[in-house]
Amino acid sequence: MRPPAEPPTAEPRREALARRLARLIFDAKNTGWLAPVLAASLPAISLVLLTSLMAAAMGLALPLLTKQVIDQGIMARDMGALVNWSALSFLLGLASVGLGILNGMIHLRASARMLMDLRARVHDAAMRRDPAHPEMPLGEAMARLDGDSGEIQRFAFDTVLVAIGAIFRLVGGIVLMAMLDWRMVLLPLLIAPIELAFLSVARPKTQALAEEVRDQRGALSSTLAENLATRATLTAVGGMPAREGLFQQQQDTQITGLIRQRLWSETVGAVSQILSALTRAAILLIGGWLVVQGQWQLGTLIAYLAYATMMQGPLRNLLGLYHAQARSKVAVARLAQVFADARPDAGNTPPHAPQVLELIGLRAAGARHQPVDATLPMGARVLIDGPSGIGKTRLLSALTRAAPVEAGQALLDGAAIDAMQPSALCALILHLPQRPGILRGTIAMNLRLAAPDADEATMWLALEQADLAAWARSKAGLETDLAETGADLSGGMRQRLSLARAFLSRSPILIFDESFSEIDEPSTRRILQAIDAAFADRLRIFTAHNGPVREQAFDQRITLSSIAPLRRISSGDSPNQRENAREKAV
Structure with a gap:
């Protein structure tokens, strides 16, 4: 009889999960070099995720406590209930602040280690460049090692946290809003497809502007590195004015590119903010009318408005990840080229004492x-x-x-x-x-x-x-x-x-x-x-x-x-x- 197959150990399962996450997060096939970095960071990401969800649960509970303070304390003119609900609300807020500090410290430590690991791997690949490939300019290599590594680390580390946390807050908010009045849940849900459609149309331009700015940054870094390395020669031959002119021209080009990118980013953000403002205005208008008609209490309107605002944040985060992925894909492609140009340090062992x-x-x-x-x-x-x-x-x-x-x-x-x-x-x-x-x-x-x-x-x-x-x-x-x-x-x-x-x-x-x-x-x-x-x-x-x-x-x-x-x-x-x-x- 054939012996039973051994179950996979935790390490291969983690590696397989990391490979799937890399393909999912960056929507790219050439991310095999990123999987080991993600695999090493998964335990830390899980811990940060746990503390984030605990903080999100506390945040979801606060509007309900505020409702109780208003309805059971202030509106009912019950001083005992007011003190009790206020104290509970304060203690929950205090715990939320402490948990937020703990989460921030764990997040910083884990994300910094992930960045160190990613930079070390990119540095190793750059140092093993295959001589058959053309030499990369020093400034361009530095831009990829530092800027692109940071872009990928931020997106890779935060994507899982933001996505799961946003879904948790979104689902929790919808459930609690439905408990208050299911009819009003339709308002934010109707706005979401409109915002998603707009972001889908805007995404290609976001990616194109990101590519343009990163290429400009690489060219500027290369010129700066060359000028510093050849300073004595440029001074001796009188070439400094020409190089300074080129440097200034590249700076102007990059500034123009950054302004265009920022203007587009602000435009995209403005559309989201306008849609959010419309949602809040509709809730205030309809919810206020229900309060006037006696169908809602004032605390219900305030809690509902708070949950609607909470939902817009996670929803915007999820939609924003779709847009941020376009920028991160540019960084992935640039670093993938570094790994593609690397030569494995493999081969036969040379003779110990050749003759x-x-x-x-x-x-x-x-x-x-x-x-x-x-x-x-x-x-x-x-x-x-x-x-x-x-x-x-x-x-x-x-x-x-x-x-x-x-x-x-x-x-x-x-x-x-x-x-x-x-x-x-x-x-x-x-x-x-x-x-x-x-x-x-x-x-x-x-x-x-x-x-x-x-x-x-x-x-x-x-x-x-x-x-x-x-x-x-x-x-x-x-x-x-x-x-x-x-x-x-x-x-x-x-x-x-x-x-x-x-x-x-x-x-x-x-x-x-x-x-x-x-x-x-x-x-x-x-x-x-x-x-x-x-x-x-x-x-x-x-x-x-x-x-x-x-x-x-x-x-x-x-x-x-x-x-x-x-x-x-x-x-x-x-x-x-x-x-x-x-x-x-x-």
């Missing part, structure tokens, strides 16, 4: 050189040569899967690199670019990016090897503060700090991609000697257009060109001798 790197007809996408064939063993010193723009950096980036491959493949001990896990591959191949990234913080923090467990002695040794220790000692040592992007350092010092990280790395393959271009020649020679002494058993790949780097004796020299690449194996010839030999051969 050889092979290039077989390799050329990265966008490069202009002929495909490259080479066999590079560990311990070799290799120069990748060629004119600017030929594709040296893209070729080397393909070795870490940071650039897409157009032709051929690269192998580590016979295993294809393009099938390996990107993060594990980067642990084996360290690529030092010409413009290294320096983070705001201390020297120690920047060094520990490469070796989180490095002690002070090890970091000082790395600074010595990178010819940077004397400068660090003249400052605050390892605790010297560095500005964002290393803006307070010269180009050569930034490169030397990057090289110090390399000395802390355990990667068996090191790529020095124009990593000495801004370092003076005496320092470059000392650092190269330290590299040979520390990394004699590792594969060292260099690119350089001039300077001491080219004076080294390379085991292999691969020249990229638009014709078949030239490769010479040499352990002693100087670069000048090899260049002369190549020129004679040509």
Whole structure:
């Protein structure tokens, strides 16, 4: 007999519920990335929902207590009943206030955690961007990470709460109104279809204006990020007025878009308010006539008016969610693009201690050189040569899967690199670019990016090897503060700090991609000697257009060109001798 199937655990049920909620809330299919965020937040949402419903129940009871105060106390001239009903009403109101404060604190904590989770996932996806997709401008990425994440979090977290709470108050209000006089329930129910029809007509324009404003915000953020990043260059070339003019133009465009969006929002809101005012006026007119005729007591009219006002709030919330969904769908589509461009950090595990790197007809996408064939063993010193723009950096980036491959493949001990896990591959191949990234913080923090467990002695040794220790000692040592992007350092010092990280790395393959271009020649020679002494058993790949780097004796020299690449194996010839030999051969 087949064993009985095990019942699903709470976790898969929660995940399935979260996926259905994501599709329902955002009316979109590409929300799989949002389901884990919703699943993690469901317990907190349930708790907030419970306290919200308790507060709503108290709110529904207050008009009835007010009716009793008026009819049984004031109109009946019964002081005892007046005091009792007033005290009960006060205690219920006090409890409602306390519950509201508790609900607000729980809501804040839970919604903040949901936003943190969503931002973390979007950040992870943005950091794993597939090189095959175009680079997103920094400002646009920031706008999506911050603004769109916030828009989605607010709508996703509050939708369930608002919808269930509104339905609870709406049904409760209708029941209590029917208990007072069922005929008057028809008034607010007749207004609802009119308001829904209007919102359905207005919704497409709401979505279009939301898309327009978000695109404008992304363009403005991109321009601002570019201006700040290139401030020195803009000042030097006199380009600041043009950029300031562009920035001002984009600001004017965004302000115009915001005004148009706000005007439309106010128009939509005004229609709802006019319909609500008509409903209240009808209740006052008809209810007042019933009081005059003696069919209603005054307390009944006041309670009825209070319930009618209460119903309009939940009804407007439900109809407003339909409109707000249009704006949130824009944010979902923008973040879905971030997740679609992300590359999973998955693949085969690279060899722990590779012995050889092979290039077989390799050329990265966008490069202009002929495909490259080479066999590079560990311990070799290799120069990748060629004119600017030929594709040296893209070729080397393909070795870490940071650039897409157009032709051929690269192998580590016979295993294809393009099938390996990107993060594990980067642990084996360290690529030092010409413009290294320096983070705001201390020297120690920047060094520990490469070796989180490095002690002070090890970091000082790395600074010595990178010819940077004397400068660090003249400052605050390892605790010297560095500005964002290393803006307070010269180009050569930034490169030397990057090289110090390399000395802390355990990667068996090191790529020095124009990593000495801004370092003076005496320092470059000392650092190269330290590299040979520390990394004699590792594969060292260099690119350089001039300077001491080219004076080294390379085991292999691969020249990229638009014709078949030239490769010479040499352990002693100087670069000048090899260049002369190549020129004679040509």
